[in-house]
Amino acid sequence: MDNTLSDEDLKFREEVRSFFARSEPDKAQQLMANPATYKEGAIQWQKQLFKQNWAAPFWPLEHGGAGWTITQAYLYESERVKADAPDVLPFGLKMVGPVIYTYGSEAQKARFLPGILNGDDWWCQGYSEPGAGSDLASLKTRAVREGDDYIVNGSKIWTTYAQHADWIFCLVRTDASGKPQNGISFLLIDMKSPGITVSPIHSINGLHSLNEVHFDNVRVPRENLIGEEGQGWTYAKSLLAHERTAIAKVADSKKRLDKLRALAASELQGGRPMIEDEAFRLRFTTIEIELMALEYMELRVLSALADNRSPGAESSLLKIKGTEIQQALHELAIELAGVYGGVTAGAGDTGHDFGNQARQDFMYGRAATIYGGSNEIQKNIIAKRVLGF
Amino acid sequence: MNFSLSEEQQMLKDSAARFIQQEYSFERRQEDVSNPEGFDPGLWKQLADLGWLAIPFMEENGGFGGDATDLMLLMEQLGAGLVPTPYLATILLFGKLVESGTDGDLRASLLNRLIAGEMQGAVAFMERQSRYALADTTVQAKRSSTGFELNGEKTLVLNGPVADKFIISARTGGGAQDKTGITLFLVDAGTEGLELNELRLMDGQLVANLTLSHVLVPAQHRVGQENRGFELLERVINESLPAVCAEALGLMHHLTETTIEYTRARKQFGVPIGSFQVLQHRMVDMFTACEETRSLLYRTVCSSDNLASPEHRKNLHALKVLTGLRGKRVGNEAIQLHGGMGLTDELDVGHYVKRLMVLNSLFGDADYHQQKLAEISLGM
Numbered sequence: 001m002d003n004t005l006s007d008e009d010l011k012f013r014e015e016v017r018s019f020f021a022r023s024e025p026d027k028a029q030q031l032m033a034n035p036a037t038y039k040e041g042a043i044q045w046q047k048q049l050f051k052q053n054w055a056a057p058f059w060p061l062e063h064g065g066a067g068w069t070i071t072q073a074y075l076y077e078s079e080r081v082k083a084d085a086p087d088v089l090p091f092g093l094k095m096v097g098p099v100i101y102t103y104g105s106e107a108q109k110a111r112f113l114p115g116i117l118n119g120d121d122w123w124c125q126g127y128s129e130p131g132a133g134s135d136l137a138s139l140k141t142r143a144v145r146e147g148d149d150y151i152v153n154g155s156k157i158w159t160t161y162a163q164h165a166d167w168i169f170c171l172v173r174t175d176a177s178g179k180p181q182n183g184i185s186f187l188l189i190d191m192k193s194p195g196i197t198v199s200p201i202h203s204i205n206g207l208h209s210l211n212e213v214h215f216d217n218v219r220v221p222r223e224n225l226i227g228e229e230g231q232g233w234t235y236a237k238s239l240l241a242h243e244r245t246a247i248a249k250v251a252d253s254k255k256r257l258d259k260l261r262a263l264a265a266s267e268l269q270g271g272r273p274m275i276e277d278e279a280f281r282l283r284f285t286t287i288e289i290e291l292m293a294l295e296y297m298e299l300r301v302l303s304a305l306a307d308n309r310s311p312g313a314e315s316s317l318l319k320i321k322g323t324e325i326q327q328a329l330h331e332l333a334i335e336l337a338g339v340y341g342g343v344t345a346g347a348g349d350t351g352h353d354f355g356n357q358a359r360q361d362f363m364y365g366r367a368a369t370i371y372g373g374s375n376e377i378q379k380n381i382i383a384k385r386v387l388g389f
Numbered sequence: 390m391n392f393s394l395s396e397e398q399q400m401l402k403d404s405a406a407r408f409i410q411q412e413y414s415f416e417r418r419q420e421d422v423s424n425p426e427g428f429d430p431g432l433w434k435q436l437a438d439l440g441w442l443a444i445p446f447m448e449e450n451g452g453f454g455g456d457a458t459d460l461m462l463l464m465e466q467l468g469a470g471l472v473p474t475p476y477l478a479t480i481l482l483f484g485k486l487v488e489s490g491t492d493g494d495l496r497a498s499l500l501n502r503l504i505a506g507e508m509q510g511a512v513a514f515m516e517r518q519s520r521y522a523l524a525d526t527t528v529q530a531k532r533s534s535t536g537f538e539l540n541g542e543k544t545l546v547l548n549g550p551v552a553d554k555f556i557i558s559a560r561t562g563g564g565a566q567d568k569t570g571i572t573l574f575l576v577d578a579g580t581e582g583l584e585l586n587e588l589r590l591m592d593g594q595l596v597a598n599l600t601l602s603h604v605l606v607p608a609q610h611r612v613g614q615e616n617r618g619f620e621l622l623e624r625v626i627n628e629s630l631p632a633v634c635a636e637a638l639g640l641m642h643h644l645t646e647t648t649i650e651y652t653r654a655r656k657q658f659g660v661p662i663g664s665f666q667v668l669q670h671r672m673v674d675m676f677t678a679c680e681e682t683r684s685l686l687y688r689t690v691c692s693s694d695n696l697a698s699p700e701h702r703k704n705l706h707a708l709k710v711l712t713g714l715r716g717k718r719v720g721n722e723a724i725q726l727h728g729g730m731g732l733t734d735e736l737d738v739g740h741y742v743k744r745l746m747v748l749n750s751l752f753g754d755a756d757y758h759q760q761k762l763a764e765i766s767l768g769m
Contacts (some may be wrong), residue, residue: 001392001458003691261767281763288766289685289707289759296684296691303392317680376670383669387649387676 009071016079023048025085032086035207039122039164045086046119055117056093063101063109064117070302077251087252091160092116092123095239096169099186103227103235112167112188126156126170126189126213127236134377136171137180137233141215143172143187145222150174150187152195152218158371162198162211165191171236174229186232188224195219205363206344240373247372248322250295256329257288263354264336274336287328294321313385316378323368323375330365333358392687394458402462404439409470415737418471422593426551428473437506442480446488450500457628457693461635461686468639471741473594475509477636478548481629483510486556490573490612490621499554511552513543513599514622521753523626524568524619528601530559536608537561537574539582539601549597550587553578556612557601558622568619573612580604592744626752628696630705631689634712637748638682640741641716644723645675647738651727668726675722678715685711699765706762713755716745 005013028048031041049055058073059065068076080087088094097116100108115121132139141154152172162168168189175183189196195218201210226235261284264275274280301314333354334341340355341362369375383389394402421429436442444459446452453459460481467474480503487499487510502508519525528541539559546555555576563570576583582604585597613621649672652663662668689708692701720742724731731738749755 001394001687001690002694003688004694264767275767281767282759285710285759285763285766289711289762290681292688292704292707293681293685293711296688297680300392300684300687317677320677321681379670379673380666382673382676383666387669387672389649389653389663389669 005071005075009075012072013075013079016076017083019052019054020079020083020085023052023085025083028086029084039161042086042089043119043122046088049088050118055088055119056097058094059097059101063097063113070299070306073302074299078254081251081255084255089122089161091125091165091169092121095125096123096167096188099169099226099235099239102238103186103231105223107223108188108226115166121166122161122164124159124162124165124168124191124213126159126168128156128158130155130157130212134374137184139171139173139184141170141172142176143174143185143220145174148222150220150222150225152187152189152215152220154215156213156215157211158201159198159211159213160209162191162213163200163208167191168213171232181233182230184232184236185229186226186235187220188226189215189218189220193218193220203364204366205360207360207364209364247368248294248298248318249326250291250298250322253291253322253325253329254295256326256333257284257291260284260329260333260336263333267336267338280332280336283328283332287325287332290321290328291325294318294325297321313382316373316381319372320375320378326368327365330358330362334362394462398458398462401459402466405441405463405466406469408439409466409472413470413472415471415740418473418737418740422473427548427589427593427595428475432472433474434506436474436476437504442476442506443504445480445485446500446504450488450496451504452488452500457631457690460632461690464632464635465639465642468636468744469643471640471643471737471744473592475548475551477629477633478512478552479503479508479510481632482512482547482625483552483554483556485625485628486512486573486612486621487575489625490556491575495609508553509548509551511546511548511555511597512622513546513549513555513557514626515544515546516542517544521757522566523623524571525566526558526560526571527565528557528559530561530572530574530606533605535605536610537572537606539574539576539604539606541601543599543601545590545596546599547594547596549585549599550595555583555599557599558618562616570616571618571622572615573618573621574606575610575612576604576606580606590747592740592747594747624696627702627705628693630709630752631686631693633748633751634682634686634689634708637712637716637745638679638686640745640748641675641679641682641719644719644738644741644745645672645679648672648675648723648726651730655728671722671726675719678719682708682712682715703762703765706758706765709753709758710755710762713749713758716749717755720745 028041028045031037031044046055053066056064057066057068057076061067093116097113100112116123127136129139129141141152141156143150143152156170168191170187170189171184172187173183174185177183195216197214199212200208201212202208203210264280265273267274269277298318301318337355337358341358343355346353346356421432440453441463443451443453444455444463448454467476484503487496491499503510514523516525516527528539528543530537530539539557543557555578557574557576558571559574560570561572582602584600587595587597590596652668653661655662685708689704692698692704695701723738724742727736727738730736
């Protein structure tokens with residue numbers, strides 16, 4: 001067991017650093033900070049990564065991945081947050097992409113993978129429904145065969161950035177008899193199809209990223225079905241394990257912790273910086289210690305992945321701890337801002353303005369323990385698959 | 390970066406696990422720990438024959454040249470079996486101080502006997518007023534015609550009642566809290582003026598309070614440099630911390646497993662209580678606590694090749710904090726989920742918990758190390 005870096009690793013790190021130094025991630029970040037230019041910034045950034053062949057480094061080489069080792073992936077993430085560069089959007093690259101190259105036909109791979117990699121196609125995820133949240137298998141959006149098409153009717157909810165999306169990958173019911181899990185299929189749907197309407201859901205951070213997507217007799221060609229009819233649940237489950245690994249966000253939390261340390265050094269109370277406050281020190285180091293453990297928990301899971309053992313219930317553990325730590329950081333930040341944590345104007349991380357950002361992060365951050373399968377559902381998964389209940 | 394074990398390490402892990410599973414029942418443990426020695430001397434000889442006492446010593450000293458990973462693998466298994474041994478006191482503390490603080494024939498003869506399982510050692514570093522502050526040392530060492538004369542009291546010396554030899558920290562200079570001015574001395578158990586008061590800790594292990602009145606130590610029995618004993622002692626204790634936490638992890642893991650088994654067998658309301666979601670989630674939390682501790686243990690073992698680096702020091706503090714906190718959580722939950730049975734002396738659960746509690750308080754508890762970590766992370 002060791003954590004030493006080889007000469008190759010050091011060279012790779014230099015390469016990553018010089019990429020971030022010349023690719024102006026701050027410009028993309030600025031665009032993405034403004035809802036009006038968010039999409040433009042995100043796509044611009046992904047195109048730069050694509051040029052470098054780093055849009056989906058975790059994909060297999062033959063599909064456009066970079067074949068990174070876990071150490072390289074770890075170094076990339078560390079350098080990315082140091083450079084304050086954006087993460088890629090997960091919906092295409094981390095979610096539907098792997099399903100298409102694993103279970104899709106050759107025609108589907110040729111049709112969809114390039115657009116996912118180069119950022120031309122914006123994807124969103126159609127899983128949850130108004131009546132199917134934690135009990136996802138009870139979903140009711142129906143897809144009925146008619147000639148060479150499916151006719152889709154129903155609603156999807158909590159669809160992040162559906163307002164920007166070109167495509168949606170959906171779990172739909174193709175069979176209502178038998179076990180609920182067995183009648184689910186995985187369908188790719190063009191968001192421009194007649195019969196689709198997107199209605200916004202405004203969230204408690206005051207912003208709009210969530211939506212409800214309605215399907216009213218939407219015609220979808222059968223060639224957009226992934227794999228076999230009725231196998232959608234299996235495909236989605238293998239994907240959820242990957243999604244949960246990505247959800248831990250270790251590098252981002254490390255960055256937040258560093259920011260908090262800096263803010264606490266400048267926030268005064270009675271003339272003394274908050275960094276000297278005993279209660280603050282206890283809370284800060286409690287999060288720091290858990291994050292130090294999480295970082296190696298993630299490396300252990302990634303190294304299991306590299307040995308071709310699929311991430312199973314361990315990814316549930318990463319999801320639980322990762323999101324708990326994110327929320328603990330949000331909470332400490334808004335409370336460090338004091339009454340300024342209630343401020344609803346101003347941007348940036350300096351002066352009392354960081355309160356506004358802290359408030360938005362805290363409010364939207366409540367979603368972390370809910371999405372991707374709520375943390376309670378993750379505990380059920382661990383209880384069943386690891387503890388054997 | 391890699392978390393895989395070498396072939397030798399895998400063998401060590403497997404043979405230690407086999408040993409615990411096949412030869413070590415809880416009934417035997419209860420017998421062993423009530424021996425006058427606090428452990429089974431025959432078992433100690435067996436560990437010597439298996440080569441396990443040689444693990445942390447350098448090859449040129451007749452050791453195995455093992456690293457933090459090897460110790461972790463062994464100690465986790467000893468924890469899982471709740472095996473009472475003086476491994477920490479005799480090998481990791483006394484033995485390692487001998488290895489780095491003595492030389493020549495003295496070192497060779499001491500290490501040979503230690504590795505062969507023929508000698509017991511103990512390190513006396515704690516005093517009534519010191520709590521976890523290692524530098525807080527008041528035992529006085531005055532120059533005498535042939536060496537030094539020691540006077541004062543040491544408390545709760547692990548393995549003290551059985552030790553053939555002690556290493557004792559005493560003040561040769563500086564004030565009561567100074568890091569400089571502490572010197573370590575090698576003292577035979579039978580030395581005139583050295584009085585032992587034997588007692589047991591709640592995990593059954595034997596410890597001793599020492600009274601030193603005019604104890605004479607020859608100059609050549611100084612361990613390490615004069616006035617520089619603190620650094621040496623601190624280094625050896627720090628090197629033992631991952632092993633201590635690995636033992637704790639073994640205990641935690643056993644408690645989690647035995648709780649899962651119990652709730653699967655125990656029926657109330659006509660069903661196994663493990664079928665209740667509220668209990669399942671609590672056992673998931675116990676499992677998570679073990680996995681967090683293991684992750685931080687790996688992190689610390691990985692940075693062990695650079696003991697002086699700030700990164701490693703931070704890892705050590707974090708590990709001791711998390712092991713303490715999660716150990717308490719797992720211990721308390723194990724008792725709670727066993728219900729009334731968890732309070733019985735007959736069941737192993739309480740005994741595992743007591744060992745965990747002793748380990749938490751050893752070398753600084755979670756609160757102490759969290760403050761040390763805060764000093765590194767946030768400044769003094």
